[in-house]
Amino acid sequence: MSDVKVLVLLGSLRKESVNRQLAELATEVAPEGVTLELFDRLGELPFYNEDEDGDDVAEPVRALRAVAADADATLVVTPEYNGSIPGVLKNAIDWLSRPFGNSALKDKPAVVIGSSLGQYGGVWAHDETRKSFGVAGPAVIEDVKLSIPSATFDGKHPRENSEVAGSVREAIEKLVAEVG
Known part of the structure; x- marks a missing residue:
């Protein structure tokens, strides 16, 4: 297999989030x-505003778009906030959707994976993220679904399961x- 670069977008800003741990695990189990x-700067992105989207766009947006342009694929790892996509992730999707x-x-x-409280592990957020990303331009792989209830980890790092x-790999x- 030739070298493949995967951009990882993390829907949680918390340093100790189980989704950050899943992103770490993904790095550890990735094939050779x-x-x-x-891209650990989603919290720095300004809210999407078409008036601000031009040649002089904010530096964090330029950095996100550059890393995305250099990537061959994207792995989104996200929790569910109030039954939907975390705001920082939706904002990143909006910036990445341009130019339309x-x-x-x-x-x-x-691909969208992640973990959240509750018995469904973030299914609604993952479905909404796939839908939003699908409109934004990436080729979302719909049959990869990994929504893990956070209770699965019992306070341990996901790598211990x-x-x-295996499912992340x-x-x-x-x-x-x-x-391609």
Whole structure:
């Protein structure tokens, strides 16, 4: 397999979030030749405003778009906030959707995984993220669904759960298989 670069977008800003731990796990279990790069600056992005989107766009937006342009695929790892997408992630999707029809992620494969409280592990947020990303330009892989109830981890790092580690690796393998 040739080298594949995967952009990782994390829907939680919390340093100790289980979703950050899942992103760490993804980096650890990625197949040889696959590099995952977490863009850890979503909290720095200004709210999307078309009036601000031009040649002089804010530096964090330029950085996000540059990393996205350099990536072959995207892995989104996100919790669910109030039954939907965390605001920082939705805002990043809005910035990445421009220019409309020719975004940095246009036609590149994307997968959404994550964990949240409750018995469904963030299913609503993951479905909404897939829908929003699908409109924004990436080729969302709809059959990769990994929504893990946070109680699964019992306070431990996800890497300590071999079933979860295997499922995360499988999600990455399916994502990489879609890279053209």
